[in-house]
Amino acid sequence: MRIGILGTGTVGNTLGTKLVELGHDVKMGSRTTSNEKAAEWVKSTHSSKASQGSFADAASFGEVLLNCTPGSLCLEVLKMAGAENIRGKILVDVSNPLDFSKGMPPALTVANTDSVGEQIQRTFPDAKVVKALNTVAAPVMVNPRIVPGDHDIFVCGNDSGAKDRVKKILGDFGWINIIDLGDITNSRGMEMWLALWIRLMMKYQSPIFNLHIQRQN
Ligand SMILES: NC(=O)c1ccc[n+]([C@@H]2O[C@H](COP(=O)([O-])OP(=O)(O)OC[C@H]3O[C@@H](n4cnc5c(N)ncnc54)[C@H](OP(=O)(O)O)[C@@H]3O)[C@@H](O)[C@H]2O)c1
Numbered sequence: 001m002r003i004g005i006l007g008t009g010t011v012g013n014t015l016g017t018k019l020v021e022l023g024h025d026v027k028m029g030s031r032t033t034s035n036e037k038a039a040e041w042v043k044s045t046h047s048s049k050a051s052q053g054s055f056a057d058a059a060s061f062g063e064v065l066l067n068c069t070p071g072s073l074c075l076e077v078l079k080m081a082g083a084e085n086i087r088g089k090i091l092v093d094v095s096n097p098l099d100f101s102k103g104m105p106p107a108l109t110v111a112n113t114d115s116v117g118e119q120i121q122r123t124f125p126d127a128k129v130v131k132a133l134n135t136v137a138a139p140v141m142v143n144p145r146i147v148p149g150d151h152d153i154f155v156c157g158n159d160s161g162a163k164d165r166v167k168k169i170l171g172d173f174g175w176i177n178i179i180d181l182g183d184i185t186n187s188r189g190m191e192m193w194l195a196l197w198i199r200l201m202m203k204y205q206s207p208i209f210n211l212h213i214q215r216q217n
Contacts (some may be wrong), residue, residue: 001024001025001063001064002024002025002026002027002061002062002063002064003019003024003025003026003027003062003063003064003065003066004026004027004029004058004059004060004061004062004064004065004066005019005026005027005028005029005058005062005065005066005068006029006055006058006059006065006066006067006068006069006074006077006078006081007028007029007030007066007067007068007069007077008028008030008035008037008038008041009037009068009069010138011068011094011138011141012028012041012066012068013037013041013044013138014138014139014141014142015066015068015094015133015138015141015142016028016041016045016050017041017044017045017142018141018142018173019169020045020047020049020050022172023049024049025049025051025061026049026050026051027050027051027052027053027057027058027061027062028041028042028050028051028052028053028058029052029053029054029055029056029057029058029059029081030052030054030055031054031055031080032054033052033053033054033057034052035052038052039052054080055077055078055080055081055082056080056081056082056085058081059078059081059082059085059086059089060082060085062089063089063090064089064090064092064165064166064169065081065086065089065090065091065092066091066092066094067091067092067093067094067095067120068094068095069095070095070096070098071095071096071097071098071109071110071116071191072097072098072099072109074093074095074116074120075119075120075123078091078120078123078124083124083126086124086126086127087124087126087127088126088127088128089127089128090127090128090130090159090162090165090166091120091124091127091128091129091130092130092131092132092133092166093116093117093120093129093130093131093132093134093187094132094133094134094141095116095134096116096134096191096194097109097110097111097115097116097191097194098194098198104198104202105195105198105199105202106198108191108192108194108195110191111188111191111192112188112192113188114188115131115184115185115187115188115190115191116187116191117129117131117156117157117184117187117190117191118184118185118187118188121157121158121184128157128158128159128161128162129157129158129184130155130156130157130159130162130163130166131154131155131156131157131184131186131187131190131191132153132154132155132166132170133153133170134190134191134194135153135154135190135193135194135197135210135211136153136210137201137207137208139207139208140207140208140210141173142173142174143173143174144173144174144175144176144210145174146208147208147209147210149212150176150177150212151177151210151211151212152177152178152179152210152211152212152213153170153175153177153178153179153210154178154179154180154181154186154190155167155170155178155179155180155181156180156181156182156183156184156185156186156187156190157183157184158183158184163180167180177212179213193211
């Protein structure tokens with residue numbers, strides 16, 4: 001499959017590398033076509049399946065797109081990517097609405113009655129937005145086994161076919177417990193979990209953990 005990754009940070013790198021390893025063709029996009037971090041990533045894969053370009057290049061290339069940019073900036077990024085390049089496509093939103101401007105722990109830029117996932121879906125109504133993977137650190141996203149025991153990953157979105165394709169990708173990453181929360185408004189809960197996630201990360205001085213939902217049978 002052709003996948004467009006928007007973002008040259010840790011998440012874009014980690015997901016891009018795993019997707020290339022799984023045999024996908026991946027283009028990493030940024031604000032400039034010759035971004036150094038994207039060039040380093042392409043080199044690090046040692047694969048002709050990896051390439052780089054602008055946000056618009058990556059969006060037009062991908063059948064499936066991954067938003068790996070800051071939650072507070074991603075509407076701008078997606079506008080740069082171009083609505084025409086996003087229309088009708090699965091857009092996996094991995095972002096979190098974190099505001100570090102006043103230090104740690106960060107505040108959420110949107111919460112309670114709205115979320116980045118919903119903002120994206122509203123702004124690009126023809127995209128099939130699926131929120132996923134934002135609830136764990138990048139190394140855990142592509143290698144859930146580094147956290148011992150049973151633990152869970154969440155998805156939500158309005159299009160069930162799109163969610164099925166994303167669940168298949170998550171399965172290829174090694175995820176077994178995939179909890180489908182329902183429509184895109186469930187992004188609120190997935191993003192607000194970060195308020196607790198950040199504090200756990202500060203307490204344990206490590207981002208390599210996750211949660212597991214235990215229910216009464
Ligand atoms: N790090 C994690 O483990 C983790 C885990 C779960 C979720 N997340 C979420 O995943 C997202 C990506 O995180 P990250 O740490 O990999 O990367 P990041 O540093 O949050 O974002 C990097 C990207 O943001 C773009 N960017 C920065 N400033 C911009 C601006 N003013 N206008 C447009 N684009 C701008 C950069 O563009 P250029 O390439 O042009 O520089 C780059 O591609 C975030 O929302 C984060 O909260 C992160």
